[in-house]
Amino acid sequence: MAAYTLKRLAAGIVSLFVLATATFFLVRLIPGSPFQNGGVSSQVVEAVEEEYGLNEPLLDQYITYMGNLIRGDLGVSYQEPGTSVAEVIKRTWPVTASLGAAALLAAVIFGTGLGILRAVSKYKAIREGIAAVGMIFAGIPNFAAAILLLLVFSVKLGWFPSAGLLTPAHYVLPVISLMLYPMAVISRLTGNALATEMEKQYVLFARAKGLGNVRILFTHTLKNAWIPVLNYVGPASASLLTGSFVAESIFTIPGLGREFVSSITNRDYTLILGLTVFMGTVVITVNLITDLVCAWMDPGTRRGYGA
Incomplete structure (x- = not known):
C-alpha cells in the first residue's frame, strides 16, 4: 500500500505539472489582451502588459510562472x-465546496436507498419503476434540470429562492439539479452489485445460520456492494465541482464556478491558471483517497497493491 500510495502521489504531481503547462499555453491562445476593456488605448494596454511581464517571451513567462507556482504563489488577478x-x-471555495458536498x-x-430498494423489492413494478426513473434522471442535462427547477419551483410557484446561497432553502434547487445524475448512477451500481452479492455462497450460508435479510444486508452484502460505488464517488466529486459551474451561473451563486467562467470571459490568465491548478489538486486528492478507502475495504485490492 505504501508503494502504491507513493506511486499515485508521484503520478498526481506529474499530472498537475502537465495540466498547468497545457493550461498556460492554451490561455495564451485566447484572442485579445486581459486589459483591452472599456476602450483603453493601445499605449495604456502595452504599458500595463509590460508591468505584468506579458511583453516578455512566452517561454520566459512560463518559466517565471512555474517557478512561482512551485513556491505556492498563484499570482495576482x-x-x-x-x-x-x-x-x-x-x-469562493467554501461556497462551491458546501454546494458540491451537499449534492454528493x-x-x-438517495442513490443507495433506491439501489437497495430495487435489489430487495419483491415487486417487479417497483424495480422497473426505479430503473426507469434512474434512466430519466441520468438523461437530463445538468443545465436543463437547473433551468427547469428554477422556472417551476422558484419563478412559477415561489417555493424556493432563485439566487444566492444564504439559507438552507437556497441550497434545495441547486443541490437537486446537481444530484440527479450521480444519484441515478449510484442507484444502478448499488442495485446491480447487491443483486450479485445476494446470490453468493456466503449469503446462502448466512441464511442457513438463521440470520435475517436485514442483518445480512447491512452487515455483509452492502459493504461489498459499495466498492463499485466508492470507485464512482471520486470521479463524481470532480463532476459535481465542474457541474456546479453551470448551477452557480444559473442560480447566481458566488462560488468558484462562476469565478472561473468570469475569468475566461475577462481573459484573466493568472486566475484561470490558479483555479485550474487548484481544482486539479482537489480532484487528484479525492481520487487518491477513494482508491485508498477501496483498498482498505477490499482485501483482494490490498493484495494487488502488495500490502
Missing part, C-alpha cells in the same frame, strides 16, 4: 488589481 488568486480561492451526500443517500 488581472481583473482585481491587488487581489491574489489565493484570496479569490479562499473567498444527497446523491449517495
